[in-house]
Amino acid sequence: MKSAIRDIRGGAKLRPTAALYGIPVMTLSDYSKRDSYDLSFRMGRKPVFSREQETEIRDQILLLASMFYGLTPQSLKAAVFTYAESNKIKNPFNKDKKEAGKDWMYGFLKRNPEISIRRPEPTSVNRILAFNATEVQIFFDNLSSTYDKYRFRPRRIFNVDETGINAVHKPGKILAPKGIKQVGSATSWERGKNITICCCISAKGQYVPPLIIYPRLRMHPSLEQGGPNGSSYRCNKSGWMTEELFFAWLVHFAEHTKPSLEDPVL
Template sequence: MAGTDWMKSFMRRHTTLSLRKPENTSIARIAGFNKESVEEFYSNLEQVLRKYKFSPRRIFNLDETGVTTVLPSPKVVAEKGKRQVGQVTSAERGSLVTVVCIVNAIGNFISPCLIFPRQKYLPHFIEGAPYGTLGLASKSGWMTASLFVEVLHHIKKTSTVQLKIPSC
């Protein structure tokens, strides 16, 4: 059976390889990202662009990501032989806030949306955020269908583009 010594020797012989941590990808994402789905998406996009002749300033891309409110401990330089290196942290474990970023095809951005894991949104949640930031709340802190409609209203309000937003 190959052991640690074998692995170290193998890595020395193959200098183009490195030990890396893989990124997690859900099965649903893998299943949805295939040649047929991508071709269907671009076919639909082409039809819509030909039909409505949107200018690049009216084409928006929206993406959301989770940001933790408590950062992981950084590595620090300390004297050899020290058994403990301390750091003061908050007692909370932290929570995930969803950040929604929106940009159009010519590179103009709209102020972000922040979705907090709360039952009720309070205005002080976005103190210090960029001007025009939209603050929202959902029980999980994740995007929901009703919050997405609010994000569309945010785009309509903060951009010069007039959008028709369907009601839910």
């Protein structure tokens, strides 16, 4: 039937095609007029949900992920079970655990390549609330008006950002005796300690030496050895950027870029 309908939709005549495949003419005529008739071939067991239902599930997953409330694989399997039971959809899901199986989930991911299992980056509520269309538009409006006013040249346009570097390296695999429950490898600390580095570069490639912030209460001269020339070194208990340290970075930035009323910096 599918081959006959494919031929009809390709321009073949109805009666010769019906005779060729041994299908009654009126039956073939009826099926070929159905726009929704699915010509795709499926192997294996029939999916639990229709294409429309899986599309609805997919869209909800993408929506929740965009709102920073993505589903875990476990919560997806539980939600799908509830969805199937509430809509009286026949399914082979686990009634005791009240969740769909791994086979269904991996099949769903295969049928919907827009979705994959990812490890999310922790994002604070403050950052989420600040990152919306209105706030972003305000930023670009301010950027545009400032640029139109001063007409900065590329060498005077700078981008600044901070990053955290873990001071504890992750040991690679080693050869060790069998039967030992735990194998160790020497590191500077057992738990991670982040060092914050504030970096800055212009649109033309001019590099401002970084500000390096150590997670400690007091500085020591040895901590200032071996860094990039002109770097600034600070410390605080957390090792994170603070208002006071960012002001210190602005002073450091001004010393290297020499902004003035005649030659301003963005």
